[in-house]
Amino acid sequence: MNKPKDNLYTEAPSVGNRYREKQKREFDELIMSRRQAAEEKRLSFFRLDTTSVPAFEKDASQMREAVRSMLGWPLDMDGETGSCSVSASPPAANVSYISEDALGRIYRVEVEAGFGLTTYGILFIPKKAGPHPLVISQHGGWGTPELCSGFYGDSNYNDMTRRVLKRGIAVFAPQLLLWNPDAYGPEYHRHQYDKQLKHVGSSMAAVEIYKIQRAIDYLISRPDVDHSKVGMIGLSYGGFYTMFTAALDTRIKAAYSSCFINNRFVADWPDFTWFNAGNRFLDAEICALIAPRYLHLEVGKRDETFLYEHAQPEIDKVASLYKQLNLSDRFSAKAFDGGHELDPSDEGIDFFCQSLFAI
Template sequence: MRISMQYLNTAAYVNRLDERYKPQYEITKLDLNHTDWHSWRTDFRSKLAKLTGLSDMQSQFSAVPLQVRAVSREERSDYTIEKLFVTAEPGVEIPFYLLLPLGKGEGCYPLVLTPHGHGPRGKETYVGHYADEADRAENEAGERDIALQAVKAGYAAIAMDVRGFAEMGRRQEWEQNKGSSCLELQRISLLYGRTLIGERVFDIGRLIDYAATRPEIDTSRIAITGNSGGGTVSLFAAALDERITVCAPSSYFCTFRDSIMAMHHCSCNYIPGILQLGEMYDVAALVAPRPLLLINGKDDMIFPIEAAKEAFSYVHAVYAAQGAADRCRQFVGHEGHRYYKEPVWPFMKQYLSR
């Protein structure tokens, strides 16, 4: 017997959801010139922190001692590199490198945080520790040695493993060469009302707490930049932690509908209920009026450029309404899904200088 099949009309289903769930903080529905931006930011940030699980983590673990553990320190030609661990929450340590310039600048350096994207080597790539020459060639072509770029530009740099990768991943996935533990850790976090994005942002906050203990670092000037998944962490961290003064996410900014929802992405990208609060451009608007550089590749197939440009127009309008239009920029690189360093360091210099 031949069975006739009927399938779900996804487009119609999503349209019905859009009609039912109106984002509470959608900037496209606001009168931008008559919005109380302080109240909008305060309310939205509070609810986003709760939705990601960040606020719960902060209330439970922000007072936990950092318990710094130093592993190594090496002096190279123009910078030092230290490997350290610091406590995030009981039983969880954040492994990271701290890079400090040698013989440059004023002695109290602005800090650049460099969360990495999806790659099995995590922080090692961002400090130029490559598995082999093929790994070096691939990552240097994509300009992913971001912590090295930062320290050579005269900044202190922190390159950390984000949860789910390398030393923040699980042994099971590492032994099976799966590349990351995102799926397994996201499953666990969701069952406890948390998300990997919230956990990664919390870890960024703990690293800022640590940086404040170092006399070499000026924590009144903190930037964050990373590629792909590192762009995700960069954007959400800046949106949720006002101690971050400059934000430059690469190969992430778009809309949830045209990227995260439109095609397969890693499970770590998902925050249950986010579209009831706002779109990705609404999250980005939380950074205003602090300097924000949104970096995209014109041929990035998983974060389509036309949607990214439209989303940027909404964010830029919010900056303009707050008298800070010049602080919000978009750079479109000539290739696809990769880091583009060309606009980053001039932007950092402009806004991290005293």
């Protein structure tokens, strides 16, 4: 014991470290234990009748309401439908012609989403006469509609937007609050916005899904768009929004999610995390709510952002669900030899686009 001149006890800072180490270890073990228990809770909670497609859809409809409630306002507004529209009429939009090239006409569009929000994006209309199927082409982190549409040359999107456009499908590429501020716009603080929204019963995901849905409300009102043939494709964060938007909005008949699906107890980023989600809905459960519609999932075997080894078990769960429904022909999956990018080969794109035309 040390006795300074005032006779008060002192000690080296390291003396209490073993107690603090034990405190940390207890939290690590607690979280591991709760996550293990969550696996059983999720299996118990997420029970959908797979004896027939109508029975499944009835249960899935109830689960969608629970997901909307989890994500928060404005998805959980009273009187919601699959479109999440705030009115029966389509929203107004400001449409500006950009150019026409070998594939068709290009426009910048701002849709009035309500609540002081707009949805900005690039709209591509094929040259041939419509109405055309429609695909939402969703960029990922550090991205823009222009980037995922090839305006700046090559990128890890591997010509995502125009590969769909080349197949005679209208494409709308919306902007999310995800751009690289060093290259494409002002600085912003996405995770701070997400925390602030969660304080008031909302989330970034809820608001941005709502904005995508309001864009769909406008787009399917256009005479050059076939409202019955809507799909969505996205890479990374775009794959996240594709999964969740398609799960909640049954107007989306085909979905292509690239380089996102994973074990969310591993890839647990703040804006992919909601209260009690681990006990009810992780990635495989969200994807299950896309059934009986068409779904393509893919992961790069060399993806360093969302690791293949954690993605494949979730993909297998979704494949099993489609098999139980006797709908294996509506599900496609691939682990391709690539990194964090859209698969450069055409297998997924072909399945996705052919599915839209087959509806």
